[in-house]
Amino acid sequence: MQARAAELGRWPWLALLPIVIGLAGCFSERATAVAAGPCGTSLDPADIPSIILAIQNFAFDSNSVRVRVGGRVTWVNCEPAGTPSHTTTADGGAWGSSLLAPGQTFTTTFPTAGTFTYHCEPHTFMTGQVIVDP
Ligand SMILES: [Cu+2]
Incomplete structure (x- = not known):
């Protein structure tokens, strides 16, 4: 747990990664729905x-x-x-x-x-x- 906190301290943007991936998933799903x-x-x-x-x-x-x-x-x-x-x-x-x-x-x-x-x-x-x- 401490190691993870330290990692996040070094790369705080990593905490946002799941959100970014989640949003990308939403948009690609929507694009697929419209196209196909x-x-x-x-x-x-x-x-x-x-x-x-x-x-x-x-x-x-x-x-x-x-x-x-x-x-x-x-x-x-x-x-x-x-x-x-x-x-x-x-x-x-x-x-x-x-x-x-x-x-x-x-x-x-x-x-x-x-x-x-x-x-x-x-x-x-x-x-x-x-x-x-x-
Ligand atoms: Cu049926």
């Missing part, structure tokens, strides 16, 4: 203004998002190749994707305000919600 979507999937440029959600580890990430009326959400299946396909299916029937294999995407628009819960058809334990603000 999560997990490197190519996105239709028309989908870029969407809120983009990854499907990974048999979950919607994040499982709760907010958009404005008229906003869009794009789900991207980020599972590794060979993982069973998923859907995004509104509980009330407002939207429903086909089975999305790893690497596939689905986009829908939200024309009305409200809270819309959804699930994955083959894996009903996978759930999420989209809150649409007026």
Whole structure:
């Protein structure tokens, strides 16, 4: 512990290193999301203004998002190749994707305000919600 304190005394900027690395990680992640979507999937440029959600580890990430009326959400299946396909299916029937294999995407628009819960058809334990603000 004392040795570490002495090291930091000699190179005080070392204490900032984890912060700098953390920030660099944030920015590169964001740049990747805009250019290629999560997990490197190519996105239709028309989908870029969407809120983009990854499907990974048999979950919607994040499982709760907010958009404005008229906003869009794009789900991207980020599972590794060979993982069973998923859907995004509104509980009330407002939207429903086909089975999305790893690497596939689905986009829908939200024309009305409200809270819309959804699930994955083959894996009903996978759930999420989209809150649409007026
Ligand atoms: Cu699923």
